[in-house]
Amino acid sequence: MADLITDDKPVSIDDGRSHRWENLRRGVYRFRSNTMSMLGLSxxxxxxxxxxxxxYIAxxxxxxxxxxxPVARFTEPGAEHPFxxxxxxxxxxxxVLIGTGLALKVGTTIIVLATSIGVTIGAVAAYFGGWVDELLMRFTDIFLTVPGLVLAIAVTAALGRGIDNAMIGIALVWWPGFARLTRSQVISIKEEPYVEAIRGLGAGNLRILFRHIL
Structure with missing residues (x-):
């Protein structure tokens, strides 16, 4: 009976890193090749x-x-006042021009806050699993069961008036979606061979999760 030949080549950490960089390079190429993507970027x-x-231009x-x-109230659009x-x-x-900066600040802040909260909770839940996963996902479900608009209004009312408090309220509505998406991705990635190789070298859980998986 012929002996079975197996490939016992060890998996290196560099293999995982090079794989991620290759995926990133392909993603950038596909993005640049898509006309609508480039139009959106422009x-x-x-x-x-x-x-x-x-x-400076207003x-x-x-x-x-x-x-x-008050003398110029309700002036029709023209050369002096385009709108x-x-x-x-x-x-x-x-x-409108000055308000563009405020709109971007609000949108960017909300996305950063919601992403930071959601990615952290989703990643920790998926990586550690067990009771940690169960606890964090039930906590996420609580936010999902409350209507988003009602939750945002309630948080803003509790914190007080102001644009900063409004941004916090909206961010607390959005983070559960990021948490669930991150959880599903980390569950599939944490079993990759390069993660096992890093763990075998003695890397800590937080280092593996936030540096090599995320």
């Missing part, structure tokens, strides 16, 4: 440019905060 770059340059930057000109003016004479075009 629009995003344009919006960020407007937000950064708004104080014809009436003070109208975004303190400008009041017209509002009920107290403020230039609407300038307010």
């Amino acid at each position: 629009i995003l770059v344009f919006i960020f440019a407007v937000a950064i340059l708004a104080p 014809p009436y930057p003070k109208d975004a905060t303190t400008g009041v000109n 017209g003016t509002d009920r107290i004479g403020r230039d609407i075009f300038s307010r």
